[in-house]
Amino acid sequence: MPVVQTIPSRRGVSLLGIGCGIGAGALWGLVFLAPELAGMFRPLELTIGRYIAYGLIALIAVAPRLRRLVHHIGGPGLIALVWLSLAGNTVYYFLLSAAVQMGGIAMTSLIIGFLPVAVTIIGSREHDAVPLIRLMPSLLLCAGGGLCIGWQAVGQNSFDQLIGMACATGALISWTAYAVGNARWLVRFHAISAQDWNLLIGVMTGAQALCLVPVAMVMGVAHHAGADWTRLLIVSGGVALLASIAGNALWNRASRLLPLTLVGQMILFETLFALLYGFLWEARWPTMAEVGAFGLLVASITACLAAHRGRGGA
Template sequence: MNRASLSTSSRTAAGIGYGMAAGAIWGLVFLAPALLHGFTPLELTTGRYTAYGAIALALLAPRWRAATDALGRREWLGLAGLGLVGNVVYFVLLSSAVQLGGIAITSLVVGFLPVTVTVIGSRDHGAVPLRRLLPSIVLCIAGAVCIGWQALLPSGHATGTRALLGLLCACGALAAWTWYAVSNSRWLARLHDVSAHDWSLLTGVVTGALALALVPFALLGDTACHASGDWLRFGGISAALALLASITGNALWNRMSRLLPLTLVGQMILFETLFALIYGFVWEHRPPTTLEALAFVLLVAGVITCVLAHGEAVDPIGAES
């Protein structure tokens, strides 16, 4: 193995490790709407991202000028778009989907992210041709179908209009995160003077400002009466999501995005789905069914075949900083 191949192999292995870690953290996000079912999706979103913005601003404050010197109007608008679509809109829709349809059906739809991102990424310069990714895509779809078949079986969680609305919200979350994953990877590929960690924190600052502006609407839209203990729980979970999912998870994801091509970045999203389902089983105190276990096998096989398709030297997008 020559030196170039070893370098590419090491970058791929490190990128996959970052992707798995981000997925393990992000899978926890699916539990939050179930833990805080008494609060509206907009309240959950404003709580999480206001905390995210505050933590990100505190971390960036000592070196704000250095972190923002390379940013112009275009970059700030890009951050606003990522924050609005990839964070605010996505989490409102995801929370609505979990509360209306359950964790399983939401995980199913979000499980299609590797397919949508991979198909879009296959058009990028230097990407692995789509025909080489077909086995992986087919396995991913088969796994998602298994989860969907199981999720749509009568379970008493959601029926009729409620289940349909949950499915539509999950589809909207899928569209939002597909756009975010593609756009964020391309921004990171263009920005050579901004570290992946700083880009994540800057996204947090902008998202926090957006969330703060939505707080009055969130409070006006909630007609329920919450005890002080409920608000303490809300604040604790919001802060935990901000620190773990938004700060740590996003930093890991951005580092991964600079090590892997976009077609492989799309496959890494599968780990979020897998961990979300595992956490869901623990929350529901039950083992996976036969269909769910089969889905696990198919989704993991999809990731492995995608990694093998990238076995030959492929130029990763951007450079780690």
């Protein structure tokens, strides 16, 4: 059984950590496009496709070290992999896909933009963390950005929009649990590289996706043309490789280099890039509410960085 270590202080503002956070956000933002690119498939089918691809890629990459890694993490680590895979991948992506298809990319991405508020508040309880009062301007700006687009969605008075908001909120809760739990387990298993931990989660997520195949069959698979299945294969493989393999690896690296209060703010880059991709995909200019939300989110990141620099950065 691995030794559980006390979470060390990660006070400094690491430029490499910030760069990894930005890179992860840019790749994760592509996830919001997937339900639109393969919109003829249901959220469950999109989830299964993405995570079977993720699991296969991860298994091939980690196979030579798999037995040693499983022995190292032991039973507690395996249990952690199960719930982290559910919270951060399977449940999260199913809810996110449903939210995008029912509420649109902009609404979904900006509700997910509340993630930094939850993660930062939790992270402020860590030993030697930046005091919550110093992070309050950043949190208020972030919340203001989410409220801008949330008010716009409610104002449309659409049942699909409201259901989409509910799914996006569920995805927000699910991924908050993952972000906090994953950061803590990365510290506990410090001897395992961030990429190997990501691959282990990938293998577990792939196994969960396989378990969902019978569920999808019971629900019935709609008839699709061959070109549709080809598109699903390409989208699933692309998202798995770019977002799940490369994006998660960058995120895990950032989680080890930055304090949790700052890691939370890095999630905003996913929101910002998702908004940009969404506007390009929909070939439209943002509304005034979306422009306001975008500006508030950028200001939130800037304020959070300033609060951490005040502690002395690396």
